[in-house]
Structure formats: structure tokens, C-alpha cells
Amino acid sequence: MANLKLINAGKMYGNVPVLTDINLEIKKGELIVFVGPSGCGKSTLLRMIAGLEKITSGGLEIDGELMNDVPPAKRGIAMVFQSYALYPHLTVRDNMSFALKIAKVAKDEIKTIVEEAAESLQLTPYLDRLPKALSGGQRQRVAIGRAIVRNPKIYLFDEPLSNLDAALRVATRIEIAQLKEKMPESTMIYVTHDQVEAMTLATRIVVLNNRGIEQVGTPLELYEKPLNKFVATFIGSPAMNILPAKVVATGAVTSLTLANGAVAEVPINTADQYLDNDFSIGARPEDMLLTQSDEYLFKGNVSYIEALGEITLLYFNREEGAPVIVKIPGIAHFERDQELKFTVDPKKLQMFDALDISCKYHD
Amino acid sequence: MDSIVGKSSALTWAVNISVVLLVLLWTIPTFGLLVSSVRDKDQLVSSGWWTSFSKVERNLIKRSAPASEQSKVDDLYVLTGNVFGDKKGVVTAFGWRSQDPMAFIPGDSVPLRKGKMLQINADGSYLLTSPIPFTSKRGSRLFVTSIEEPIFTLNNYSEVLFAEGLGKSFLNTMTVTIPATIIPILIAAFAAYALAWMEFPGRAIFLAMVVGLLVVPLQMSLIPLLKLYTDVGIGKSYLGIWLAHTGFGLPLAIYLLRNYIAGLPREIIESARVDGANEFMIFVKIILPLTFPALASFAIFQFLWVWNDLLIATVFLGNNEEQLVMTGRLRELLGSRGGNWEILTASAFVSIFVPLMVFFSLQKYLVRGLLSGSVKGG
């Protein structure tokens, strides 16, 4: 059964639509991650679910009940803010008890619940400190603890880790994953900018763009089978290379010529009417293979090299569009301006039509 | 590089020195007032407060005993006594003519007119002899220069507080000031929260009106308000002046507090909302404690303003013993006891004592950084 359901939900700020026609079903126990470019409305959507932002059209159901006009506290949700939002004048203990006190839970019970939560978050030694005497990571854990004690049906996280440094971010990410494992019943919705967080934590990822949902799917689904060019380039880092191409032959195998004259034979069925259309093909940086033969798909002079040790990234500037990026495992010795040729396994190629829709996975 | 470092430290010195100078400049008069107010009133009129810690040299004009007390020893008529009376003192010089009051040193025996002789000793005892009987009923003038120990006393205070009626006025001022500080703060805090964080139609216009009220000169509203009070039946009463001060203080209070409250991080309030707090709980449990520095600042301003106010008190309170506030009393004292510095300095100090206490007790809340730890980077 769906735990949370958005039905044609939309949000207008005055006359400006920010989100339109959002349809999404989230099942109990899922960890859903919202990703999307900055300003696409991730936080807004989360806040609409939390009840901090009015839903201006459509509806939100939690456990089958319409929630549009239910105040935040009655929705069975808890929210962890990017900025922690701890009550600065209250100790960690009081921060965590705040909601329970308001809900008039008995004193002993509050004490047990809070101490249990503190224990599981390793906050016990800090219970009587004020937030200002805590490190960033500890503060974030208090914020999470404050959510846990309320035992909500749905946890909402808005970029909870973005204020932490890299190492702490990894540690806290793992803590959140473990927390989720301990509470298989609760649903979590998580907004992030971080690809790795999204790929590792999510049961399903929701890609938002342009006022709406581009695609919903498991992390690998989105990676392997993007429905459109936006998702293809948004998921994965570095982004997928997009090469403009013209359809020269249709049928079970589509032939396209690239700007540089190379011909790509993609095993995707296309109808005759697409002949001569301006398509584009996509190849992930790690799928680009060095070749010496003349049957290359891409040829270029290295304009920039990033050696990261485990991988080496080669950048090839183009007249227009983003540079083509190639990812080579391990340490590779190339020089600037060196001419290199690459092929791609045709089965791994993506093909997008003139409207940027994937020909492969979209029906 | 060096020169930059050198420059900045010279600058630091300049800043420090000017701060010290400014502080001295501002505190010395107050200190002088305090010292003057505890000095003996005779000493106060004869020398400045900065000399009050050392022994004072005073030129005194005394009179010898009258002729009726003369006795005859051998051929001479004699008058004896002490220029200090029962008190103690040290004579450093004496004389018998006003043109030259410090002509002789103690112990000398000096001739006066008509064969009279005068001797004054360091302890103040004098011996006046004459071959013919003394006739002056008032005694003759003796000029002595004496050294006196500084005298500090609280008599001035007891006099102004109990005899001059300042004590009662002090209580009256308190009666005006405390409610006139608390009431506007309470109202303004609620209003400021609403104007900052609650959505309601006309909020912006309301705020604009409040800001607009800041420019209305309060003198303009005194008479209409008093008329209104008389019509409603409040008349000249404490209730009236509380309301008046509340009204005059509110625009600034609302404006200041709203700006402060609007600057609190939105997430904290939303977080409380998600935690189930209603607006009132958010206000009481989150906003009020976090707004304490602003409340304290405004409390200090309002308190000082009401405490030192004379105009509004003159208009809205009567001139009787039950309603005369301290500023009013001081004004009366200035008129009636303008020459008595000991009264004026003590009164002045009584009137600045409470504001000083209020400031020192609240200033620790004026520190910044109450929000630290709440949100990122804090």
C-alpha cells in the first residue's frame, strides 16, 4: 500500500508556477531521494509534504488520508533541516524532548525515549550541553535525534549533510543508512545534491527538473536506462557525453553520422519517418574505449587531464557544447594535445530523438 | 608588510587611548557628583570635590569671646578661648586684620592697636590681653587659617530622602516607570512576532503604519490625550501615564523587536511548528528566550526615557505629594534650594542610581551570540 501519494500536486508562488502536476507514490519503508538542479523545487516539494508550504493544486495523501490542510505536527512526519535548526537556548536533551513535551508525553517516558535515541546516535555524553558546544556532526545527529524521538511515519531530510566536511559526510551517510536499516518500517524522503548519497542511500531516486518529475527509478535503473537526455546527463559523474548525430538509416539498427564524419550503428529500432532527423547519441565516459583503428566514434586532442589515481579523466574541448570526457581506469600517461581515438560498444550507446527523449527506453 | 603591522598596532594604541580618554571624560563628572554628595556641606561650599580627599585648608573668620567674659589678671584684662569651639583643628596662620589674615604663625604674640596683644596657638586656643577693659559685646574678629580633616557623611542623603520629600517622589517614579517599561515590551513582543512570522492580510501596511508613527512628535498628542483622559474619567492618574508611555514607546519597540525577530532563522520556527508547537508556544518557548537581548536593550531605553521624563509626568500627573515624580521634585529643589549643593548633588545621585543599576544588571544580556550553535556556521 502506498504510504504517501502525491496526486497532480502543484505549487505556485503568486503567479509563478514552481511545481506542476507532481504524481508520485511512495511505499512504506522506502528511502526516496529527490535530486535535481538547484532551484528546481526539491525543497519546495519536501516542504509541501511537511506542511510548511501550502499545496496550491492537487493533493497529498498519507496512508490514504488527504493531508492538504492538516498542520505539520499532525501529518506523522519529522523533518531534518539542512541548517540543523536546533533550539539554541535549549540543551540537547531539551531539544530532543521538545516535541514530546508538547505532545504531553509522561516525564519518565520522555526520559527513556530521549536517552534511547541519544544512545543510538552516540549523543549520551552531550545530553546536557547547549548546541553551541557541539561540533557540526554532533549537531546534525541531534537534529536527527529530534526526529527519531517523535517516531514519525515519514522522515524528511533536506540536504542534511551538506554542511559537513567530506569525511564526516561519508560517516554520517553510513549512519543514516544504518538508521534506515534499523527502522525498516519508516519511510524516508531525502533531498540531496550529492550523487553518491543519492546512489548509495536510495531505494528509488526521483529526478526533478523544470517544474516536474523527469524520471523515478532505482539508482541503477536511472543510470542504465535514462528516459531522456536530462536524466542521462544528470545522473552519473562525470556526466554522459552527448554527441549530435544525423539519422542516415532506420530500421532494426539505426545508423547515424556524427559531426566529425564517424558513423555509429546503434542496435535500436527506429521508424522510417526519422530519417534525416537530428538526433544525438550518448556515451558514458567509462564506456569510451581507446582504439587505434579507423572505425572510431570520436577523435580529439586532449585539452586537459585530471589524474585522480584510481581513474584518469581526459577532457576534449569541442567547438560547441560541453567537453567530451573520457574516464580511463587507473593511471594512464597521456599528454596534452595528443590525438586519441575512441569507440563505444554499440549496445551501451544511448540515442535521443530531436525532443531529447530516449529512443531506447521511452515508449 | 612590516609597515602595515606597525601601522595597525599604532592604530590600536590610538583607539585604546581615545577609548580610555572618553571613558574618563564620561565617568569623572559622575564620580565628582558622587563624591560631592557625601561631603560635609560646609566643606562642599569651600572647595572642589577633587580636593576632598586631602586635608582642607580653610580661611575662617572667628570672633573672640565677648567683653562680658573678660577677667583681670594682674594689670591686664584677658579674654581666652578656642577658635574651634568644642571641635578640633589645626591653625596654620592667623591675623587680626582682614587685609592680612595670614600675617602671623601660631604661637606668636602680636601687638594690636592700643597696646592690646593677641596670641593664637596651633591648637586654636587664643589669648587676648589689653591694658584697658574690652568693650566689644560681640568680641573682636580673629582671622585664622586652619587645616581640617575631610568629612564624609550620609547626612545629605537622609536629608533629601526624608526631609526634602525625595523618598516619596522616588517611589512615585518607580510606580510610573516599572509598569511603563513592562507593558509596552509585552505588547510589542507579541506584535513584533505577529508582524514578523504570522501571515495575515494587511501585514505590510500595518508595519508601515507603525514605522510611520515613529515620526509623530509626541508633544502634539499631549493635550488631545489629556482631554480624552478627562472625558473618559481617567484624569490625572497613574493608569493614564502608563498608557501614555506605552503608546509613545510602542512604535519604536515594535519596530526594533520586529526587525530582530524577523532575523531569527526561519528553520527554527518551522522546526518548532513541525514539532507540534502552536503560535503561542513558539512565541513563549522559542521566540522570547531568543529575543532576550533585544528585549533587554529596549527595556533599558524605555526605562531611562520614562525615568528621566519630566514633560509627560507634568502633563499627566498632578503636582501633589502622591504623584510628584522625582524629576518634578528635582526641578522644585533647584528653585527652592538652588544654593544648597549638598542637597542637589545627593538628589541627583539618587535619581541616577536606579538607571545605573538597571543598566548594569541588564547589560550582560546585551552580549551577542545567543543564537550560536543553532544553525550552520553558528
Ligand SMILES: Nc1ncnc2c1ncn2[C@@H]1O[C@H](COP(=O)(O)OP(=O)(O)OP(=O)(O)O)[C@@H](O)[C@H]1O
Ligand atoms: N517564497 C518564494 N517566492 C517565490 N519563489 C520562490 C519562493 N521560494 C522559492 N521560490 C522559487 O522556487 C524555486 C524552487 O525553490 P527550492 O528552494 O525548492 O529549490 P531547490 O530545488 O531546493 O534548490 P536547492 O537545490 O538550491 O536547494 C526556486 O526557483 C525559487 O526561486
Ligand SMILES: [Mg+2]
Ligand atoms: Mg533546497
